Amino acid sequence: MKRIIALAFCLLAPIGGAEAAEPPPALVKAIARQESGLNPLAVNVAGKSYYPATREEAERIIRxxxxxxxxFDVGKMQINSWWMERFAIDPLSLLDPDVNEAWGKWILAEEIARHGLSWQAVGKYHSPDPERGRQYAWLVYRHYAGQRASSVQKEAGRAQQKTGRQNIPDSGGVRRNPGVSPQGRVVTFDLQQTGMPGNSRTEP
Structure with a gap:
């Protein structure tokens, strides 16, 4: 029960900082990992995922x-056909990773404008349904937390190399599994280092 309460608090809390004109890069990357594994040719049709080997194959599936x-959803940010129809987007253009990411950022920015820079906004990127959104936000959170933990470990490794202390065990650092929240505990991060605003704010 404590874990459920902590998780709910975590997913509804602000990710950090004031609203930004553009979503934080680390958050965009975490969403792309969840959506497609960063695969620019990924296509999902009516719930079935495809990972074509070539662009030609991806275009055939889309047609x-x-x-x-x-x-259907296209590309690394899995832009849905609803958006394509609404804004007259060429579906094949979304196989270009830069074009795809630009639309993904725009959609996410729209949700951030409505809900603040929060996990609720991340959930809305995926679905308007609150429960599906919470489940999705938790999956993205795990990717986001894993990226942050990996970054911290790399920085620690570089620091040890500079000081010549590679063989001396440190007394701190990340001990938990990346992206997994301990029971009854909310995990926080130094979001400034991942490009997120650092000043805390409350959700409107």
Whole structure:
């Protein structure tokens, strides 16, 4: 029960800082990892994922989805066909990772404008349904936390190399599994180092 309460608090709390014009890069990357594993050719048709080896194959899958009238998602940020119809986006253009990421950032920024820079906004990127959004935000959070832990470990390794203390065990550092929150405890991070605003704020 304590874990559920802590998790709910974590996912509803602000990610950190004041609202930004552009979503933090570390958060965008965490979402892309969850959506496609950073695969620019990933396509999902009506819930079934495809990872084509070539762009030509990805284009074929997209055309078949359009012809069948099915909902589909494209690229590393998995932009849904609903957005394509609403803004007249060429589906094939979304196989370009830069174009895809630009639309993903825009969609995420829209949710951040509504809900603040929070895990609730991340959940809304995926679904308007609160429960599905919470589940999704937790998955993204794990990627985000893993990235942060990896960054800390790399920095510690570089620092040890500079001081010549590689063989001396340190007395601190990250001990928990990356991205896994201990029971009853909310994990926080120094968000300034990942490009997120550092001043805390409350969710509107």
């Amino acid at each position: 078949e989805a359009i012809a069948s009238g099915k909902s």
